[in-house]
Amino acid sequence: MRVLVTGGAGFIGSHLSDRLLAEGHQVTVLDDLSNGRPANLAGAVTSDRFRFVELDVTGPELAAAVADAQPEVIFHLAAQVDVRASVADPLHDAKVNVLGTIAVLEAARAAGTRKVLFASSVAIYGPTTDLPVAETAPTNPLSPYASSKLTGETYLRQYRQLHGVDFTALAFGNVYGPRQDPHGEAGVVAIFAGALTSGGPTKVFGEGGNTRDYIYVGDIVDALVKASAEAGGGQRFNLGTGVETSDLELHRIVAKAAGVDQEPEFAPARPGDLAAMVLDSSAAHAELGWRPATDLTEGVANVVAWARERASVS
Ligand SMILES: NC(=O)c1ccc[n+]([C@@H]2O[C@H](COP(=O)([O-])OP(=O)(O)OC[C@H]3O[C@@H](n4cnc5c(N)ncnc54)[C@H](O)[C@@H]3O)[C@@H](O)[C@H]2O)c1
Secondary structure, X not given: OEEEEEOOOOHHHHHHHHHHHHOOXXXXXXXXXXXXXXXXXXXXXXXXXXXXXXXXXXXXOHHHHHHXXXXXXXXXOOOOOOHHHHXXXXXXXXXXXXXXXXXXXXXXXXXXXXXEEEEEEHHHHOOOOOOOEOOOOOOOOOOHHHHHHHHHHHHHHHHHHHHOOEEEEEEEOEEEOOOOOOOOOOOHHHHHHHHHOXXXXXXXXXXXXXXXXXXXXHHHHHHHHHHOOOOOOOEEEEEOOOOOEEHHHHHHHHHHHHOOOOOOEEEOOOOOOOOOOOEOOHHHHXXXXXOOOOOHHHHHHHHHHHHHHHHHHO
16 A cells, blocks of 8 residues: 655654565655654665655645655654653644644545554653553643644544544554664663663663653554554554563663673652653554564664664764
């Protein structure tokens, strides 16, 4: 089928594009390269079923580009992804994440697209002690980024009702894997792997006891592909492993994979950081037939191998 991936030069979008090409689809990637990298698409560009269009999803050329691609399915991953940047500049965050999503939906409607898959986030739930978090949990977005993701979901619902453009929203836990930027604020696996393979210092915040649900990028891609069929229309599914991992445990796992015996430095706890998060993904299992296949030790080993390879070529 013809598919379009917004944000396809980024971390998750490039893995998704590789998988879609491997399955024989015609893939168009739209990305403004604000955070994505052409190198992520080095494999994809070798396929004659692949097309890359450098474009801002909030810009005036979007509708024509989508009309040209005529996608049956759109994977909408393009976003301003940095929570702290969203606090510093909420207008920019809303422009990309809210107006960009509306623009993609408008273009989808005009092009007769069957379904839009939306990259939502665990951040929409906010702090809670009622763990693991299921889709029925109340939402409490505490950052402009989280608000923009939740607002995006509202528009998806509206477009389904008003115009019959189907959607599935997928609320990702903490995604990690090769190609994740080790220099950003998020992506602690990438940050630890980058530092621990190059002799750099590492730090954890507070006592290192904060927990997260780390989910491997290949498993996220698998869920996106499964949700692109008819199942799960009009719904949100949480995507996590159901396993809580503390910052200190994660540090130990990455250090072991890197073959170093290094302890992290301790920095003061950051205000606003969630103490604990873990997702209940049983709905995705029941309705999409999805289950994560990669455990943290295996996934971290892939990231460490990638970090080493990247260091050797740069
Ligand atoms: N990585 C995670 O842990 C995580 C967790 C929850 C949700 N998500 C969501 O998954 C999606 C992909 O995230 P990622 O981690 O791959 O981040 P990423 O930054 O690597 O990918 C996002 C891509 O969108 C592109 N982009 C940004 N603004 C754009 C615009 N205006 N027009 C066109 N392209 C634009 C960037 O250049 C980048 O390539 C995002 O929507 C993000 O919010 C990620």
